[in-house]
Amino acid sequence: MAEIRVENLQKSFGDFAAVKDSNFLVENGEFFVLLGPSGCGKTTTLRMIAGLELPTSGRILLGGDDVTFKRAAERDIAFVFQLFALYPHMNVRKNIGFSLKCQGMAQAEINRRVQEAARILRIEHILNKSVSGLSGGDRQRVALGRAIVREPMCFLMDEPLGALDSEFRHLMCGELRGLHNRLKATTVYVTHDQVEAMSMADKIAVMNRGVIEQFGPPQEIYARPASMFVADFIGSPPMNFLHFHSGIQRGAGEAHLGDALIRMPVLHEDVAPRDLALGVRPEHIAFDDDSALRGSVYGSEYLGTTQIVTINTPFGQVKARTKSSGEVRPGDNVGLRFAADRLSLFDKQSGRAVRSALFEGVAHG
Amino acid sequence: MAEVRLEQVEKRFGEVTAVTGIDLTVHDGEFVALLGPTGAGKTTTLRLIAGLEKPDQGRISIGGRDATPLSPMERNVAFVFQQYSLYPHLSVYDNLAFPLRSPSRRVDEPTVRHMVERVAKLLRIEQKLQNRATRLSGGEMQRVAIGRALVRSPSIYLMDEPLSSLDAKLRSEMRLELKHIQHDLGATVLYVTHDQTEAMTMANRIGVLDHGRLVQIGSPREIYESPRNIYVATRLGMPSINLLPPAAFPAHPAPAGTKVIGARTEHVGIARANGGAHAKVEWIEHLGDQNHLHLAIGEHRLVTLVDPAVELSVGDAVDIALRQPLYFGADGERIRA
Numbered sequence: 163m164a165e166i167r168v169e170n171l172q173k174s175f176g177d178f179a180a181v182k183d184s185n186f187l188v189e190n191g192e193f194f195v196l197l198g199p200s201g202c203g204k205t206t207t208l209r210m211i212a213g214l215e216l217p218t219s220g221r222i223l224l225g226g227d228d229v230t231f232k233r234a235a236e237r238d239i240a241f242v243f244q245l246f247a248l249y250p251h252m253n254v255r256k257n258i259g260f261s262l263k264c265q266g267m268a269q270a271e272i273n274r275r276v277q278e279a280a281r282i283l284r285i286e287h288i289l290n291k292s293v294s295g296l297s298g299g300d301r302q303r304v305a306l307g308r309a310i311v312r313e314p315m316c317f318l319m320d321e322p323l324g325a326l327d328s329e330f331r332h333l334m335c336g337e338l339r340g341l342h343n344r345l346k347a348t349t350v351y352v353t354h355d356q357v358e359a360m361s362m363a364d365k366i367a368v369m370n371r372g373v374i375e376q377f378g379p380p381q382e383i384y385a386r387p388a389s390m391f392v393a394d395f396i397g398s399p400p401m402n403f404l405h406f407h408s409g410i411q412r413g414a415g416e417a418h419l420g421d422a423l424i425r426m427p428v429l430h431e432d433v434a435p436r437d438l439a440l441g442v443r444p445e446h447i448a449f450d451d452d453s454a455l456r457g458s459v460y461g462s463e464y465l466g467t468t469q470i471v472t473i474n475t476p477f478g479q480v481k482a483r484t485k486s487s488g489e490v491r492p493g494d495n496v497g498l499r500f501a502a503d504r505l506s507l508f509d510k511q512s513g514r515a516v517r518s519a520l521f522e523g524v525a526h527g
Numbered sequence: 528m529a530e531v532r533l534e535q536v537e538k539r540f541g542e543v544t545a546v547t548g549i550d551l552t553v554h555d556g557e558f559v560a561l562l563g564p565t566g567a568g569k570t571t572t573l574r575l576i577a578g579l580e581k582p583d584q585g586r587i588s589i590g591g592r593d594a595t596p597l598s599p600m601e602r603n604v605a606f607v608f609q610q611y612s613l614y615p616h617l618s619v620y621d622n623l624a625f626p627l628r629s630p631s632r633r634v635d636e637p638t639v640r641h642m643v644e645r646v647a648k649l650l651r652i653e654q655k656l657q658n659r660a661t662r663l664s665g666g667e668m669q670r671v672a673i674g675r676a677l678v679r680s681p682s683i684y685l686m687d688e689p690l691s692s693l694d695a696k697l698r699s700e701m702r703l704e705l706k707h708i709q710h711d712l713g714a715t716v717l718y719v720t721h722d723q724t725e726a727m728t729m730a731n732r733i734g735v736l737d738h739g740r741l742v743q744i745g746s747p748r749e750i751y752e753s754p755r756n757i758y759v760a761t762r763l764g765m766p767s768i769n770l771l772p773p774a775a776f777p778a779h780p781a782p783a784g785t786k787v788i789g790a791r792t793e794h795v796g797i798a799r800a801n802g803g804a805h806a807k808v809e810w811i812e813h814l815g816d817q818n819h820l821h822l823a824i825g826e827h828r829l830v831t832l833v834d835p836a837v838e839l840s841v842g843d844a845v846d847i848a849l850r851q852p853l854y855f856g857a858d859g860e861r862i863r864a
Contacts, residue, residue, distance in 0.1 A: 336812075336821075339810065339812075340810075343810070357814065360812075360813060360814045360815055361812045361813075361814060361819070379813075380813045380815070381813045381815070381835070384813070384815035384816075385815075385835075396815060397815050397816060398695070398699075398816075399699065400696075443815075443816060444816065445816045445817075460703070460707075461703050461706060461707060463702065463703065463706075463724075463727070463728035463729075464727050464728060464747050464748065464751075465724065465727055465728065465765070466727065466751045466763060466764050466765070466791070467764075467791070467792055467793055467832070470728075472703055483816060486748075492707075492710070
C-alpha cells in the first residue's frame with residue numbers, strides 16, 4: 163500500500179486544458195474521491211495516475227517513486243471501470259484469477275488469492291457460476307475481485323457504480339466502504355454523485371473545469387464550502403443562496419437583507435459594496451414568526467422523518483428541511499430564522515467564499 | 528376531470544397474473560401514486576385504465592360511466608410516458624397544439640392558441656414556443672411532453688414514470704412543479720413510479736403494489752407511519768427501516784407473536800453508554816445534512832440518523848432505546864401493540 167502524491171499536474175488536449183495545476187496528496191490507506199460534473203477533469207486525472215494518459219506537465223509519485231512516465235503495467239495499481247468488462251466465456255473463478263494466470267503465478271497461489279478475494283466480497287457461493295447469468299451487483303463484485311486478487315499498491319475506480327440503479331447504488335456504497343475498511347488499500351474513486359462521495363470518502367477533491375475547487379474531508383466541504391460551485395454541487399437539496407447587494411466591514415457579524423438583520427459568522431475581510439450571496443443549508447432554516455425575513459410557502463414535500471419546504475423570498479427561493487410534524491400550506495406567509503454560526507457568504511462575481519469565523523481553524527481554499 | 532374507479536380488476540398475460548383483485552378509486556382532483564418495483568403491475572394498471580389492455584375480470588368506470596366497452600379514444604385519458612416522444616420536426620408550439628388539431632376534436636385555431644399559451648405559461652416554456660422540439664434541454668422536453676397532455680381536458684392524466692429520465696436536480700424541481708400544476712388545475716392524476724420520494728412528495732394517496740396486488744393505500748403519512756406489513760414498511764423511508772429480531776433488544780417488551788421489530792430512525796434513541804451497552808458504532812456516514820450511524824448489535828446491523836453535532840466515533844459503545852417501534856409477526860403482517 164502506498165500514498166499518492168500529485169504535483170502541479172496539467173493535461174491539455176490541443177487547446178483544451180482538461181486538468182490545470184492540480185496538487186493533492188492521498189495518504190496511505192485513504193479513500194479519496196474526485197468529485198465533479200462531467201468534463202471537469204476527474205477521469206483524466208485518474209487516467210494519468212493509472213498511466214493511461216501522460217501529463218502535459220507535473221509529477222505523480224506512487225509510494226515515493228516518480229511514476230509520471232512509467233507505463234501503466236509498471237505501476238502497481240488496479241483499475242476498476244464503470245463497465246465491468248467480464249470475460250463472458252469464463253466462470254466467476256476464472257474471471258477473478260485471470261490476471262494472475264497471465265502473470266504466470268503458480269496455481270496454488272492463484273487459488274488462495276481467489277478464495278480470499280471471494281471471501282472478502284462474500285461471493286464464495288457463486289465462484290463456479292457463469293458470469294453471464296449474474297445480477298448487476300454480483301458482476302460489480304466480480305470486477306472488484308479481479309482488482310483485489312492482484313494485491314496492488316492502490317485501487318483506482320472510475321464510476322464503478324454508475325451502471326447500477328439508485329437504491330442499489332447506495333447499498334453498494336456501504337459495501338465498498340466496508341471492503342475498504344477491511345483492506346485499508348489506498349483508493350482513488352471518481353464520481354459525479356455527491357452522495358457516493360459523501361458516504362464513502364475520507365477526503366474529497368471537488369473539481370470544476372479542470373481545477374480543484376476544494377479539497378478536504380466530506381464534513382468540512384459540506385459545512386464550509388470554499389465556493390458557490392461547491393456549495394451548490396454538494397447537498398440534496400443543495401445550499402440555498404439569498405441574493406443581495408451590500409458592503410460589509412471586516413469584523414461585522416451581520417448582514418442587512420431588506421429590513422431583516424441576519425446574524426452570521428464574523429467576517430475576516432472587508433467586502434466593498436457588491437453583489438453577494440448568503441449561503442444557508444436547508445437544515446439550518448427554521449420558521450420563526452418574529453423574524454423580519456419573510457417568505458411565502460410555495461410547496462412542501464413530505465419525506466417521512468423530515469419534509470422539504472420551498473419558500474419564495476424577496477431574495478430568491480429557498481428550501482428548508484424541517485421535521486415533518488409541523489404542517490405548512492402553500493401560500494402561508496412565514497418568517498425565517500437561520501443558524502447564525504453556520505452561514506456562508508459568497509462574492510457573486512468570483513464565486514469565492516468570504517473569509518469569516520466559519521473557517522476558523524481551517525486552511526482556506 | 529372525473530373520478531376513476533377500478534373494481535376487482537384482474538389481468539393475466541398467459542400464465543402470468545399481472546394484476547389481481549385491484550380495488551382502487553381515484554377521486555376527482557386527486558393525485559394518486561402507485562408505488563412498486565418493476566413487475567409489480569403498475570404500468571399494466573395504467574394501460575387497463577387507458578383501454579390499451581382489456582381486463583380479464585372486474586370493472587373500470589370513468590366519471591361514473593362503465594368504461595369497459597369504451598375504446599381508448601372514448602375514454603378520453605391523457606397518457607404521459609417516461610420517454611417523451613416529441614415530434615422532432617415540429618416547433619414546441621406545434622407539438623403542444625398537436626392533440627387539439629386532431630381531426631376528431633376540431634378545435635378552432637384561436638382556441639388552440641389560447642390553450643397552448645396558457646399551458647406554456649404554466650410550465651414556464653412560453654419563451655421556447657418557436658423553438659424546434661429537438662433544441663431543448665431534457666427538462667424542457669419533458670415539460671413539453673407533460674404540456675401536450677395538459678392542453679387537453681381529459682378525464683384523467685395517467686403518468687408512467689415521467690421524471691425518471693431526468694437528472695437528480697431537475698427531477699426534484701419537476702416534482703414540485705408537477706404537484707403545483709396538478710393542484711392549480713385540480714387535475715385527477717394516477718402516477719406510477721418506483722421512486723418512493725416521488726410518491727411521498729407529490730401524492731395525496733399512495734397505493735403500494737406487490738406482485739399485482741394492491742397491498743395498502745393511504746396518505747403518505749399513513750403509509751409511512753402505519754404500514755400494514757413488512758413489505759410496505761420497507762418501501763418508504765431513507766435510510767430504510769431496520770428489521771431486527773426481538774432478541775436484539777432483550778430489554779424491550781414486544782407483543783406476543785412478534786418475530787420482527789421494525790425500527791425507523793425516529794424509533795431509535797441513542798445514548799452514549801457507560802458500560803453495559805449492547806451496541807457499538809461501526810461506521811459513521813457523513814452525508815452533510817444527516818449522518819447515518821451504522822451500529823452493530825451482536826451480529827445484527829442497524830442504521831439510524833444522528834445530528835451532525837453529536838460527537839460519536841467508530842468503536843464507541845452506545846445504548847439503544849426503542850420508542851414505539853413497529854412489530855411484525857411470522858407472516859410479515861403488522862401486530863398492533
